[in-house]
Amino acid sequence: SALSPLALLSPGPGAAQAASTQPDIAVVKGAPAAATHACVGMLGGMGRFVKTGQKVVIKPNMSFASAASLGTNTHPEVVAALVRMCRDAGAASVLVLDNPLAPAEQCIARSGIRAACAEFGDIVQAPTAERFYRELDIDDAQQMTTNAFLRDALDADVLIAAPTAKSHSSTGVSLGLKGMMGLIRQRGVMHSRYDLDTAIVDLNTRLRAALTVIDGTYVLSTGGPGGPGKVLQENTVIASADPVAADACAVESFEWYGRRFAARQVSHIRLAHERGLGSMDLAARAVTRVTL
Numbered sequence: 001s002a003l004s005p006l007a008l009l010s011p012g013p014g015a016a017q018a019a020s021t022q023p024d025i026a027v028v029k030g031a032p033a034a035a036t037h038a039c040v041g042m043l044g045g046m047g048r049f050v051k052t053g054q055k056v057v058i059k060p061n062m063s064f065a066s067a068a069s070l071g072t073n074t075h076p077e078v079v080a081a082l083v084r085m086c087r088d089a090g091a092a093s094v095l096v097l098d099n100p101l102a103p104a105e106q107c108i109a110r111s112g113i114r115a116a117c118a119e120f121g122d123i124v125q126a127p128t129a130e131r132f133y134r135e136l137d138i139d140d141a142q143q144m145t146t147n148a149f150l151r152d153a154l155d156a157d158v159l160i161a162a163p164t165a166k167s168h169s170s171t172g173v174s175l176g177l178k179g180m181m182g183l184i185r186q187r188g189v190m191h192s193r194y195d196l197d198t199a200i201v202d203l204n205t206r207l208r209a210a211l212t213v214i215d216g217t218y219v220l221s222t223g224g225p226g227g228p229g230k231v232l233q234e235n236t237v238i239a240s241a242d243p244v245a246a247d248a249c250a251v252e253s254f255e256w257y258g259r260r261f262a263a264r265q266v267s268h269i270r271l272a273h274e275r276g277l278g279s280m281d282l283a284a285r286a287v288t289r290v291t292l
Contacts, residue, residue, distance in 0.1 A: 023288035025240040025249050030292030032077035032217050032237065039213060039239035040085055042288055049211045049241070052090030054157035058082050059183055059209075061164045061174075062098045062113050062126065064226055065106035071220025071231040073107075074164045076116030078215045078237065082162055083120050095152050096124045098182040101226070104128055127152075133185040141202035143194040148185035153207060161209035161243060165216040165234075165250045167224035170196055172266045173256060174225050175247040176212040177204050177277075197267035201275055204243065208277075212246035214238040219254045230258075244269060244278025245285055252282060 026042035028035040040046050050056055060074035068075040079096055086094045096117060100107040104126035108114045114124040127133075133148035153159065161176035168174040170191065180203050181187050190199040216236035223229020234254060240246040248263030263280040264270045273280040 024285040025287045027289040032075040033081040035237035036081040046085035046089040050089040053092045056086045056091045056094045056158045057156035058160045060162040062111040063101040065102040065110040071218040073111040074215045075217045076112035080116040100126045140205040144199040144202040153183040161212040166220035180207045200268040201271045212243045214250045242278040244272045248280035
């Protein structure tokens with residue numbers, strides 16, 4: 001049975017008893033911060049994912065020098081809500097990281113994410129210099145066997161994917177799995193040297209999000225990843241501990257290119273499912289939908 005929205009916002013002593021009713025996927029319609037808090041609460045609270053003293057990296061979309069309302073970047077209130085919950089759960093450090101496609105300083109400022117997280121210190125960063133990255137083999141890769149990863153992402157105890165839901169000219173959509181490309185230095189090779197969808201799954205065998213929170217406040221349903229395109233104001237946040245399930249749910253919850261799609265029609269989601277990174281079979285998952 002669904003928990004009441006108010007109970008989700010402030011988990012009380014009954015939280016442990018509610019564990020048996022935790023959904024695999026939480027979908028909440030509402031204002032960005034409240035919906036984010038509610039989604040994570042439905043999954044058992046941030047304490048399920050972040051323990052005292054751990055280092056956390058949050059990976060939003062902030063690759064473009066534009067406001068969230070254009071659908072290209074994660075809503076700043078979603079990011080700030082996640083930071084606050086990680087801090088409250090006892091995280092020793094929280095960093096918000098992305099390797100931007102536009103000039104870093106413009107992306108951090110115009111996305112609104114730096115301002116939203118200012119109370120937590122200088123935690124919003126977009127490192128591009130080579131020294132911030134470390135070359136690493138990808139042991140379980142089928143094609144992309146190495147790349148240079150952001151050191152802070154490799155050193156993190158907990159990785160949280162916080163993408164915006166948007167279309168993508170090469171992969172159909174860009175969600176949590178695809179968003180991990182923002183934590184490596186050499187993205188071009190994924191387009192030029194490998195099958196992109198296979199390389200995305202290779203990347204996710206090394207960068208595994210413990211929690212995926214998809215911002216569907218403004219869904220860029222065409223013209224992604226950089227826009228301009230058709231923006232659907234869906235006011236929805238989707239969260240799951242299963243990165244494949246989260247992406248699958250976002251695909252099937254929104255309209256893309258003027259029509260509806262099944263998750264299996266997105267190659268990298270289907271491949272991630274087949275390679276055991278999670279499940280795209282939403283019919284077999286417990287999905288709880290709440291409107292605040």
